[in-house]
Amino acid sequence: MTEHTAHLARVPGPLRLFWRALKAIIWKDLAAELRSRELLSAMLVFSLLVLLIFNFALELDAKTRSTVTAGVLWVTFAFAGTLGLNRSMATEKDRGCLDGLLLAPVDRSAIYFGKASGNLVFMFIVEAIVLPVYSLLYNTNLLYPGLLLVILLGSIGYVAVGTLLASMAVQTRTRDVLLPILLFPLVIPVMIAAVKASTGFLEGIAMVDIRPWLNLLVVYDIIFVAVAFMVFDFVVEE
Numbered sequence: 001m002t003e004h005t006a007h008l009a010r011v012p013g014p015l016r017l018f019w020r021a022l023k024a025i026i027w028k029d030l031a032a033e034l035r036s037r038e039l040l041s042a043m044l045v046f047s048l049l050v051l052l053i054f055n056f057a058l059e060l061d062a063k064t065r066s067t068v069t070a071g072v073l074w075v076t077f078a079f080a081g082t083l084g085l086n087r088s089m090a091t092e093k094d095r096g097c098l099d100g101l102l103l104a105p106v107d108r109s110a111i112y113f114g115k116a117s118g119n120l121v122f123m124f125i126v127e128a129i130v131l132p133v134y135s136l137l138y139n140t141n142l143l144y145p146g147l148l149l150v151i152l153l154g155s156i157g158y159v160a161v162g163t164l165l166a167s168m169a170v171q172t173r174t175r176d177v178l179l180p181i182l183l184f185p186l187v188i189p190v191m192i193a194a195v196k197a198s199t200g201f202l203e204g205i206a207m208v209d210i211r212p213w214l215n216l217l218v219v220y221d222i223i224f225v226a227v228a229f230m231v232f233d234f235v236v237e238e
Contacts, residue, residue, distance in 0.1 A: 018110050025114025029088070030121065039087050043126045047080040048133065055137045069140055070198035074191055076130055077151075078158065078184075081123050085162040086179050088119055089170040112232040116163040123155050146201035146210070153217040154194035157224060161186050164228040168235050193217045 033039050054072045131142045162183055169179040193216040200210035 018107055021107065021110040022114045022117070025111060026117050026121075029115070029118035032091075033122070039084055039091070040122055040125060042087060043080045043084045043122065044129060046083055047076050047126055047130050050076045050079065051130065051134055051137060067199070067203075069134075069138065069142075069202055070195045073130070073134065073142075073198065074154070074195050077123070077127060077155070078187070078191060080126055080130075081119075081155075081158055081162060082180055082183060084122050084126070085119055085159070085166040085183075086169075086176055088115065088122070089163075089166040090175060108233040109229050112163065112167070112228060115167070116159050116228075119163055120155060120159045123159060127151055127155065140202075142202075144201050147198055150194055150197045150201065150214070150217070153214070153221060154190055157190040157217060157221045158187055160221060160224045160228055161190075164224075164232060164235060167232065190217060190220050193220070 051072070054075075058068060058072075134140065135142050162179075165182045165186070166175075166179055169175040169182060172178055193213040197210050197213035197217065199205075200213070
């Protein structure tokens with residue numbers, strides 16, 4: 001093997017470069033959050049306030065409370081997730097990091113998946129704290145594998161669309177108002193399916209009745225991740 005051939009063999013392939021860029025972006029977001037703790041703190045405080053408000057507002061009996069559990073959970077996740085998405089991209093824009101990422105010699109899809117993965121991690125952390133707090137406040141057991149699966153699928157769909165739209169809205173002056181306006185109409189299917197499937201698992205409904213909602217979540221996730229992958233380059237260019 002000549003020296004030139006050996007050098008070419010050491011050059012990372014496109015896939016390896018993609019994964020290296022993806023890991024670097026995720027680690028950057030996590031490290032920045034560990035130093036500042038701004039994003040998670042805001043999401044957690046907001047989530048706990050929503051739970052407390054619902055706890056005092058819904059002075060219901062145990063049976064009635066069980067019927068609103070899925071709705072309260074997903075309202076909390078949706079608004080906390082929107083706050084996190086907005087702050088995540090706004091911080092990148094204000095610090096000039098977004099321009100640096102776009103100038104980096106990496107595939108733009110790696111930037112999207114890196115930001116989406118970081119947002120998803122933050123959302124999972126908030127959900128992991130909200131679930132036990134809700135269980136204590138409402139005296140309800142939420143540790144159902146099926147419910148956790150729904151939360152996983154719903155969060156992926158929500159973050160997939162939200163990261164794309166946050167990248168678009170961050171370029172405007174009214175980004176804090178624009179993102180919810182753009183996001184909520186698009187995530188209505190995932191919210192409805194998540195609430196229906198969550199209610200089904202909590203109330204012990206037959207799996208045959210829950211499966212269509214799970215299928216809708218899976219299809220939604222696949223479609224919007226694919227769409228975001230294809231259009232993210234054009235969104236950030238604008």
